[in-house]
């Protein structure tokens with residue numbers, strides 16, 4: 001079964017809502033540019049409210065190593081998601097402390113898949129060039145380069161997630177903008193429909 005990450009959690013209420021809907025992971029965005037920015041204090045409270053079976057992913061964009069590690073610790077994150085043009089040394093530095101999702105854009109997928117495949121503690125996540133923008137990717141075109149075990153984001157929602165899963169077979173699907181009533185506030189019906197659609201997607205009928 002494909003697992004689900006619900007990103008852009010900004011309150012205890014929405015953390016519990018996503019967990020009760022069946023989410024496997026919650027994302028907390030600590031990048032100051034985001035409309036879904038959350039404080040480490042609120043993220044910590046939300047993180048502790050969902051129990052140990054739900055992963056908590058701290059999301060960062062071009063932030064200093066020290067800031068990433070301190071924030072992830074303060075917010076009780078279980079993994080860290082890294083966006084931006086970062087050095088291999090930096091990514092490996094974070095991976096020494098937390099499981100890392102290294103986010104790559106479609107144009108860089110083939111090269112980055114080569115760099116990170118087999119590197120312990122680092123998992124590839126494919127996302128649109130503008131994170132949190134709600135724009136879907138061309139899944140068919142990306143299929144030859146999408147590595148087993150990678151995570152998928154970019155314009156996913158209840159209506160298209162099953163098709164994305166059939167084409168790319170990601171380990172985890174991630175979404176935010178199509179699951180909100182307004183940036184940072186979840187739409188309960190959309191969250192539930194997204195988790196249901198992803199968890200029940202059929203893989204057999206799509207040719208590999």
Ligand SMILES: O=C(O)c1ccccc1NCC(=O)[C@H](O)[C@H](O)COP(=O)(O)O
Nearest residue numbers: 007034131132133134154155175176177
């Ligand atoms: O969503 C944001 O505001 C954001 C800002 C800066 C860095 C990352 C951000 N989001 C990361 C995510 O994991 C989103 O869920 C992912 O980009 C998919 O977003 P969407 O296409 O809106 O579903």
